[in-house]
Amino acid sequence: MTTYIQELILLCLAAFSAGFIDAIVGGGGLLQTPATLLILPHYPVASIFGTVKIPSLLGTSVAAYKYSKQVKFNFKVLGSCVFTAFCASLLGAYSVSLINNDVIKPIILVVLIGVAIYTYFNKQFGIHQHKEHSIKKQVLLAGFFGLIIGFYDGLIGPGTGSFLILVFIAVLGFDFVGASAHAKIVNIATNLAALIYFSSTGHVLYQYALPMAAFNILGSFFGARLALLKGNKFIRIFFLIVVFGTILRFAWDVLK
Template structure:
């Protein structure tokens, strides 16, 4: 009897911590992306007894649920550029599926130093360029925009399937820096693309039995709550607020990758 009580207590404590992490991740992700930087490490820390692939598959369900809710919230107030959105999402879906397939065969420790350098450059550029995140005309043809959207959809989608954390922030950066979107529009489009990448990775992980539904479903509920509040706050506060939040999350991402590269 004592062993059963101990098991239930431990399971409840694990689930409670995971749900708190999922709520915070959903809130952050709805505003500027990067919620996986909190949710994924927390899951790996709280459930060390499970294989990494299983935990990566498990967090895809709350990530997908929260991102989908944020997408619906944005869709009510943001006008989407559908051709760009469709081309980027399709490319990202295919690439994410490929990344998830290769996750067990490629050592991502060689990728992280490159990402760290890119993130530092992004943080510096965003901080010193006060107009970054304010809608800018890029004088690009529709064909060029579609090609660019496909290109960064492939790259970021593959990254999401392979590694994951920070995908939303990278998508926002691409929409702002490459296509000239403002932060609100970039966040809205990024959410839809991120739904595609999460769904693709989940298809692979669930088909190979790498999902712990007893943890994933409760986490999804709390991630949805966080995403709803985050999207509502982002739409209320606008570009300036999102820009500041973006810098905070990018800085946190830098610290995370710096730890992985130099200390872990």
């Protein structure tokens, strides 16, 4: 078995698992990106980032389509968040070589620990839809957080879906299913923006990206189907597991 085939098998397994996780609560990049860095250490980091954007984009698109059949979208809120997130993700991708990620990661770690504690002790978090804002305020808040998370996705990436779900629940008052559905659409925009930048600068390894995309799509299909079947309580538990895994990942990066 050639080295390329061995690498491809491992990458496709990682892509399938990432697609499955990402379709439910986001955070698939926490598995897919480190796995790709580990399996392909001989390529530049920018090429790895560009390569994983293709499976992430296509897998997220499949999950979004599955959700769209059963979830009613708030297009005003969604449009605001998508627009700002897309623009900010382009800027984030451009800034990969300009900003030291080591400065940002400790801040993210503290935020994630707070999220995990709050979600665990607030049993009703994301179980029911609860809106306290007017549509106008929701649109403005969605646009603001789209800027922050979009920039983060272009710059670092892993965990973006989970952060989007958190915003749609904690800030905008959505339940877990609705938040997951809306987060997928925004994540499509951020992935597309970053991919446009990385592909234009020659940082995409298509011989790996396209097969990985097929397996990410397959994982996303099953993940979204399971999430819609099981509902909010199941997604809440899965969300906690992924957030805890994210905390461990960032703690490792910060403390090593």
